[in-house]
Amino acid sequence: MNSNTKNISPKPIEAASTVNEESVPVINIENLRKSFGDNHVLRGFNLKVYPGETVAVLGKSGSGKSVLIKCLVGLLPYDSGMAQVLGKNIGGLTQEELDKLRTDIGFLFQGSALYDSMTVRENLEFSLRRHIDRLNGESINDKVVEVLDSVGLAGTENLMPEELSGGMKKRVALARTLIINPRIIFYDEPTSGLDPITSKEISHLILEIQNKYKTSSIMITHDVQCSRIAANRIVLLVDGVNYVEGRYDELINSPDPEVQAFFK
Known part of the structure; x- marks a missing residue:
């Protein structure tokens, strides 16, 4: 682990699934660096995510959260270091190899x-038809019904997006992510723009999805309460590095002023 990282025993919070840290990480980030001219966004970021684990990356606006997640899915090339997803080094993949890897990755x-x-229904079918080989004997309709039921939206197949509330749109988007049976899910600010009650519902839904489908996830967010509910472990992205990581109850009691600034 980078010397810049203060590692506070990364064990899962009680509400989340048990994580086996002796297993091979599904995501392994080492000394990741990314700059835009003189703007050094990632300055040697390190993180391991284990099977079945949800890690929340908290950071201030402009801290590099979105840059990090774009590097992990190959939307942005990183300058140096390593970003390994499901055993594949993102920086060394051809476009064909990257496209194949993305079939195992869901993005909210x-x-x-x-x-x-x-x-x-059409939104969900559009995503599924690109991965039709994953049905394993199920019909497209069965899969649509299954994932909508999983996100609490049974019977909404024929609604248009304009008829959905903000929270319902998030649930449909999550259903679209789940329908391809991803091994990893990346959540980009999953509670952004939602009221506190709906944010809490979405946070609990993310936790339910993790426990039901055993997915591994990175969630970038500014929402501390979402991290408390849904994440096994929280990472603070400060000055381009993994400044500290640990359980919510550990971090909230940290005497470090830099850490306390996130939890006031």
Whole structure:
């Protein structure tokens, strides 16, 4: 681990699944660096994510959270270091290899990114038809019904996005992510723009999804309460590095002023 990182025993919070840290990490980030000219965003970031674990990356606006997650899915090339996802070094993959790896990765966009001209069913089917080989004998309709039920939206197949509340759009977007049976999910500000009650509901849903589907996840967020509910471990991204990581109850009691600034 980087010397800049203060590691506070990364064990899962009680509400989340048990994580086996002796297993091979599904995500392994070592000394990751990314700059835009003189703006050094990531300055040697380190993180390991284990099977079945959800890690929340907290950071101030402009701290590099979005840059980090874009590097991990190959949307941005990083300058140096290593970003390894499911055993593949992102920086060394061809476009074909990267596209194949992405079939095992789900991405929940901050703005949900539903197609406005499609019904809920059509939004889900559009994603699934690109991965039709994953049905394993199920029909497309069965899969749509299953994932909508998983996110608490049974019976909404024929609604249009304009008929959905902000929280319902997030749930449909999560259903679209789940329908391809991803091994890893990246959450980009999953509670952004939602009221406190709906934010709490989405946070609990993320936890339920983790426990049901055994997914591994990185969640970038500014929402401390979402991290408390849904994450096994919280990482603070400060000055481009993993400044500290640990359980919510450990971090909130830290005497470090830099850490306390996130939890006031």
